[in-house]
Amino acid sequence: MTTEPAAAGQRRPAAAPDHTLASFVTEVLADPSTHDRPALRRLRRENVTRPTFLIGAGTCGLGAGARDTRDAIYAFLYTHHLEADVVEVGCVGLCSAEPLVDIQLPGRTRLSFGPVRPGDVAELVDAVLWGTVPTDARLLGQHTQPGLIPWDGVPRLADHPFFAAQTRWVLESCGLSDPERLDEYLARGGYRALAKALREHTPEGVCDMVLRAGLRGRGGGGFPTGRKWELARAAEGTQKYLICNADEGDPGAFMDRAVIEGDPHRLVEGMIIAAYAIGATKAYVYIRAEYPLAITRLKKALAQAEAAGILGDDVLGSGVSLHIAIKQGAGAFVCGEETALIHSIMGRRGMPRPRPPFPVTSGLFDKPTVINNVETLANLPTLVGRGPEAFAAVGTEGSAGTKVFALSGDVVRTGLVEVAMGTSVRDIVFTVGGGVPHGKGFKAAQMGGPSGGCIPAQHLDIAVDYASLQEVGAMMGSGGLVVMDEDTCMVDVARFFMDFIQRESCGKCIPCREGTRRMLEILDRITQSRRDETGSDALKRFRRVMYLERLAEVIKETSLCGLGQSAPNPVLSALRWFRDEYEVHVFERRCPAHVCKELLTYTIDPERCRGCGLCAKECPTGAIIGERKKPYTIRVDMCIGCGNCLTACRLDAVQAA
Amino acid sequence: MVATHDPSELDPIVARYPDRRREHLIPLLQEVQDHCGYLSHDAMITVASALGLPVSKVYGVATFYNQFRFEPRGKVHCQVCRGTACHVKGSAHVLDTLERSLGVSAGHTGKDGVYSVEVVACMGACGLAPVVTINDTVHALVTPDGAKRLARVAAKQEAHRDDD
Numbered sequence: 001m002t003t004e005p006a007a008a009g010q011r012r013p014a015a016a017p018d019h020t021l022a023s024f025v026t027e028v029l030a031d032p033s034t035h036d037r038p039a040l041r042r043l044r045r046e047n048v049t050r051p052t053f054l055i056g057a058g059t060c061g062l063g064a065g066a067r068d069t070r071d072a073i074y075a076f077l078y079t080h081h082l083e084a085d086v087v088e089v090g091c092v093g094l095c096s097a098e099p100l101v102d103i104q105l106p107g108r109t110r111l112s113f114g115p116v117r118p119g120d121v122a123e124l125v126d127a128v129l130w131g132t133v134p135t136d137a138r139l140l141g142q143h144t145q146p147g148l149i150p151w152d153g154v155p156r157l158a159d160h161p162f163f164a165a166q167t168r169w170v171l172e173s174c175g176l177s178d179p180e181r182l183d184e185y186l187a188r189g190g191y192r193a194l195a196k197a198l199r200e201h202t203p204e205g206v207c208d209m210v211l212r213a214g215l216r217g218r219g220g221g222g223f224p225t226g227r228k229w230e231l232a233r234a235a236e237g238t239q240k241y242l243i244c245n246a247d248e249g250d251p252g253a254f255m256d257r258a259v260i261e262g263d264p265h266r267l268v269e270g271m272i273i274a275a276y277a278i279g280a281t282k283a284y285v286y287i288r289a290e291y292p293l294a295i296t297r298l299k300k301a302l303a304q305a306e307a308a309g310i311l312g313d314d315v316l317g318s319g320v321s322l323h324i325a326i327k328q329g330a331g332a333f334v335c336g337e338e339t340a341l342i343h344s345i346m347g348r349r350g351m352p353r354p355r356p357p358f359p360v361t362s363g364l365f366d367k368p369t370v371i372n373n374v375e376t377l378a379n380l381p382t383l384v385g386r387g388p389e390a391f392a393a394v395g396t397e398g399s400a401g402t403k404v405f406a407l408s409g410d411v412v413r414t415g416l417v418e419v420a421m422g423t424s425v426r427d428i429v430f431t432v433g434g435g436v437p438h439g440k441g442f443k444a445a446q447m448g449g450p451s452g453g454c455i456p457a458q459h460l461d462i463a464v465d466y467a468s469l470q471e472v473g474a475m476m477g478s479g480g481l482v483v484m485d486e487d488t489c490m491v492d493v494a495r496f497f498m499d500f501i502q503r504e505s506c507g508k509c510i511p512c513r514e515g516t517r518r519m520l521e522i523l524d525r526i527t528q529s530r531r532d533e534t535g536s537d538a539l540k541r542f543r544r545v546m547y548l549e550r551l552a553e554v555i556k557e558t559s560l561c562g563l564g565q566s567a568p569n570p571v572l573s574a575l576r577w578f579r580d581e582y583e584v585h586v587f588e589r590r591c592p593a594h595v596c597k598e599l600l601t602y603t604i605d606p607e608r609c610r611g612c613g614l615c616a617k618e619c620p621t622g623a624i625i626g627e628r629k630k631p632y633t634i635r636v637d638m639c640i641g642c643g644n645c646l647t648a649c650r651l652d653a654v655q656a657a
Numbered sequence: 658m659v660a661t662h663d664p665s666e667l668d669p670i671v672a673r674y675p676d677r678r679r680e681h682l683i684p685l686l687q688e689v690q691d692h693c694g695y696l697s698h699d700a701m702i703t704v705a706s707a708l709g710l711p712v713s714k715v716y717g718v719a720t721f722y723n724q725f726r727f728e729p730r731g732k733v734h735c736q737v738c739r740g741t742a743c744h745v746k747g748s749a750h751v752l753d754t755l756e757r758s759l760g761v762s763a764g765h766t767g768k769d770g771v772y773s774v775e776v777v778a779c780m781g782a783c784g785l786a787p788v789v790t791i792n793d794t795v796h797a798l799v800t801p802d803g804a805k806r807l808a809r810v811a812a813k814q815e816a817h818r819d820d821d
Binding site: 059060062063064065095096098248249250251252253254257258289290291292327328329330331332333344345346347348349350406407408409410414415416446449480482484488493496497500504506618644647 | 681682717718721722723724739743744745746754757777779782783786788797798
């Protein structure tokens with residue numbers, strides 16, 4: 001095991017030379033009994049020889065200040081002349097408790113703390129090293145590690161409400177191992193599924209296994225993966241391609257990023273299994289340029305796998321050849337669509353084309369191409385390793401296995417959640433997520449991003465699987481789950497998605513390009529004040545509102561690709577469950593949630609106003625008048641409802657109703 | 658950041674793609690943007706001739722994707738995430754405050770070249786919404802005032818660096 005120098009700024013030694021790594025891989029994968037060898041147990045940190053600190057260093061962890069916390073730990077170790085290992089691991093998924101720090105002492109079970117700020121480090125580390133655990137809110141729990149002495153009075157992490165309801169397959173090692181090390185992935189049973197597939201199964205066999213397991217695409221559509229592979233296998237042509245779609249464009253979903261950052265080798269293993277099954281010798285990972293850390297880690301993983309003989313002309317000595325290249329996306333939501341993605345890889349504008357021919361028969365460079373999502377591919381090591389029967393045993397009929405959700409928004413515990421299919425939305429939001437904070441009421445859960453819809457409170461008990469979600473007008477999508485509390489305006493949310501879609505529409509087909517813009521205009525009209533309305537404007541506004549639903553249906557039916565066909569979903573879903581909110585906006589000209597700024601009336605409370613003049617300075621129309629040190633007033637006839645005064649006031653004297 | 662550059666400095670980047678294939682266009686544009694900070698007209702002409710493509714095609718591709726910029730970045734480059742979670746948590750307010758206080762509208766660079774503000778669709782840190790990055794450092798759970806302060810502090814640091 002490589003040891004981390006206990007001084008700030010020093011990096012770990014370079015990876016072992018190629019031939020030793022390759023022989024290490026061969027030896028580990030020789031037979032399953034190697035799993036229990038002491039060297040591998042050490043790599044799994046079943047026990048440690050000196051204190052070990054593990055810091056969650058995904059993008060979210062770093063954003064929350066994980067590097068500062070790490071430096072504080074280095075500084076503490078340096079000033080106290082302590083020898084210890086400090087390891088940066090991926091994200092365990094509990095974003096709201098970032099920065100997360102795990103501490104493992106020799107012979108003792110591993111403890112998890114979060115959030116740990118740099119200022120907390122000295123006190124916390126000192127206490128743990130002396131054998132006492134501070135039992136405050138930062139203590140999340142201890143890991144379950146047989147053979148080690150557990151800490152008294154410390155709850156098990158597995159019993160923590162965030163983790164108890166989860167079934168972690170794809171996220172199995174995220175947050176537990178160092179994502180930049182191949183040997184740690186191997187020690188945790190990595191690449192064994194690949195070795196098994198190559199040795200014991202033919203490509204048809206692997207394809208058949210995936211079909212029997214009932215794995216469906218996790219990227220949104222839910223097409224059976226095995227079926228897609230069969231079509232590509234049957235397609236004529238010697239050159240076939242595999243593309244991993246890591247262009248996670250859904251604003252509100254981040255599971256692909258977390259999987260690649262936390263366990264990149266799992267994706268590489270899944271890709272090799274898939275490529276073997278369909279007979280592809282060249283694969284691409286199409287990944288968003290907005291994920292620099294994921295790209296770095298994936299590049300490193302690919303280089304390691306190549307050096308170890310896991311990738312290349314002779315995968316694990318089986319004669320199978322596979323090369324994986326990374327293609328960085330350039331920021332276009334529509335590139336999540338298969339044919340648009342292919343155009344983007346080929347250096348063209350990412351515009352979809354009519355199908356058929358489907359990519360499985362004529363895709364990248366007109367060759368048969370299979371496009372799978374990151375999560376789909378990351379499921380393969382588990383599927384092949386445990387066998388299709390064990391995989392199908394979890395989940396529901398028609399939706400086998402688990403699904404990772406990115407839980408965010410107005411919820412106590414945000415983060416990545418992996419649950420068995422069929423778990424209820426209520427369990428995810430209230431048990432795992434801990435419900436809505438600040439005692440506010442739950443309003444809706446938005447699923448599937450700009451292509452999905454929302455689930456209102458009365459349907460919270462719905463099970464998450466492909467069919468049930470569609471019934472209520474939502475969809476699995478890539479797995480973004482944004483919780484909204486009672487202060488959210490559903491018209492505003494629909495407007496937000498429409499604004500996003502019309503900007504991201506590629507412009508090729510008219511229903512999507514023009515239709516989404518018209519829908520946005522209608523929603524804009526609903527949320528704007530009527531101060532500027534003259535003549536027959538009000539009549540026009542009503543007529544447009546009447547057309548909103550019809551327009552949505554036409555866009556759905558006539559658009560070229562999935563982006564356009566699903567674009568009206570957020571509006572339709574909001575109309576279905578929250579029609580009353582639309583009506584209040586349209587007929588009464590007010591926003592019940594006080595979000596649509598222009599529909600609010602602003603006043604200044606003379607009791608609270610001290611006459612500082614900040615609001616008047618910020619007012620773009622000069623509608624706020626008064627003299628210093630005396631209460632100011634807002635001229636309603638001049639106010640355009642921008643809300644600047646509300647933000648400017650530090651005394652809460654400006655009120656909006 | 659290089660505001661103007663002479664075309665020959667792109668030669669080593671272009672030389673990495675000798676086989677003039679269309680599929681190299683986007684990676685090449687990305688590398689040029691990484692180097693120059695933005696895509697100038699001259700840079701696009703260089704790329705077009707390197708790959709044997711009409712400049713109009715290069716421009717067409719570059720303007721299609723959100724990643725490409727056609728004016729130089731400011732010394733302090735602020736990216737505001739406008740993902741769903743950030744929206745629910747009030748990122749519209751953060752963006753609005755930044756635009757007003759820095760005097761720069763989204764997608765542009767201020768006349769003095771100090772600040773530039775950009776909207777990004779989602780950075781994937783939704784658990785810590787709203788998120789803002791300033792010169793590629795991610796800041797989580799920002800408030801409108803906090804974002805303004807962070808930008809001002811970054812500008813001071815940049816000014817300091819220029820003095821040294």
